[in-house]
Amino acid sequence: MNAQSLLINSLYENYDSYKEKSITDKRITNADIVKYFTDKKSSENFSFEVAGKSLEGKPIYLVKVGRGATKILAWSQMHGDEPTATMALLDLFNFFTADDHFNDFRNSLFDSLSIYFIPMLNPDGAEKFERRNFASIDLNRDALRLQFPESKILKAVRDSVQPEFGFNLHDQDTRYTSGHSFKNAAISFLAPPFNYARDINDVRKKTMQLIAVINETLQNYIPGHTGRYSDEFEPRAFGDNFVKWGTSSVLIESGGWKDDEDKQYLRKLNFVALLSAFNSIMNKTYEEKSIEEYSAIPENEKYLFDLLLRNVEYKINGVNYTVDIGIKTEEIPADKGFYLKGTIDDFGDLSTYFGFEEIDCSGLTLAPPEIIEKEIYSEKDLQEINFSELLAKGITGIRTENFESEKSFVKFPINIIANEKFSYKIKTDGNADFLLKKGDDLKYAIVNGQIYDVNINFNKIKNGLILK
Secondary structure (H helix, E strand, O other), X not given: OOHHHHHHHHHHHOHHHOOOOOOOOOOOOXXXXXXXXXXXXXXXXXXXXXXEEOOOOOEEEEEEEEOOOEEEEEEEOOOOXXXXXXXXXXXXXXXXXXXXXXXXXXXXXXXXXXXEEEOOOOHHHHHXXXXXXXXXXXXXXXXXXXXXXXXXXXXXXXXXXXXXXXXXXXXXXXXXXEOXXXXXXXXXXXXXXXXXXXXXXXXXHHHHHHHHHHHHHHOOOOOOOEEEOOOOOOXXXXXXXXXXXXXXXXXXXXXXXXXXXXXXXXXXXXXXXXXXXXXXXXXXXHHHXXXXXXXXXXXXXXXXXXXXXXXXXXXXXXXXXXXXXXXXXXXXXEOOEEEXXXXXXXXXXXXXXXXXXXXXXXXXXXXXXXXXXXXXXXXXXXXXXOHHHHHHOOEEXXXXXXXXXXXXXXXXXXXXXXXXXXXXXXXXXXXXXXXXXXXXXXXXXXXXXXXXXXXXOEEOOOOXXXXX
């Protein structure tokens, strides 16, 4: 490994020393940001201020690090439900204000670069964990009209700083893959175009070269798990306009990683990716990279399900057919957290697709689940039920007329059915609830897209739904 690779690997290994311990999950809000800066102190190389306020009046912070001639601007959570980079920026601020064996590297960065950050550009959307701002506007489509305060803040900072490089930090659908492969795109990139012809000028070329550096770094940790967005021009988007305005703007999108629902590993990768980029800008090593290295990153595709059940026997009119079932599981914001909603995303021959989790169901037959009638009035009543016993009998739903709740889910591995006419149906976009049997023996119960393995009494069902 060369000196730069050794440095970045050492930062990767020491990451936990800088991870902001007050942030343990991805449901980060403006209150967390305010508390962080309330407890933080300015220094010679680290300062922060309120750059303005959101439509709903929440503070939007601007952080500055360093005193060098080369200027950089990074902004995160333009979309309120895309928090991964925001967490990583807090970790970066901890790194920049630390005093340890990385001091020489820090001081070199401070001498060479002036880095500006806007962590959480859309605090109103973050509060509700929604993509859009308080007025239901996608801020990344407001770069031309510049009507909303959040957009105006970003543009004003950009015009004041005149950064040479920009970092547009987002999250993407977890089910993107790196090309047509079984590997999900954990991190994806784009060097945005500045016109419909997708021309490459010096500004865009530097973006491509810098992405090649970041991608090379991440291959050490997630080999084959990066992707590249198609580069259609979007004249209303900030990234495209930053390039048009003269800033080499790198789009970084955090996708998914197996068993990393709160994106803590992807948070770490963002930390490493940004430091790798800053180091490359400082040393100008990106100039050694080619456009071809950027173009060689596989394009994002969508060949991934959260759960893929292969080779299921499906009997219709007495005839057996072989089908695959692709299930997606969405996180729905609720109770300052999330609940899961599983649906059948596709059904049929999915042999060219992959799953975060896959089960070969050869020899297993698809069957409808059972529903029992039971007087249940609240979640407290559910605490008395032996769910393993119910699931082992193929019961995935309790029908009751008296269940009182304004929520759409229960924190138990069962569905509550509050509609006397409701019945389970196997169909695309329908509820992912069914049984898998071998003869008369139940092997798996699928409840809300999640698995109960009867053979080993293993329950992965985090919540059920209230079906009305």
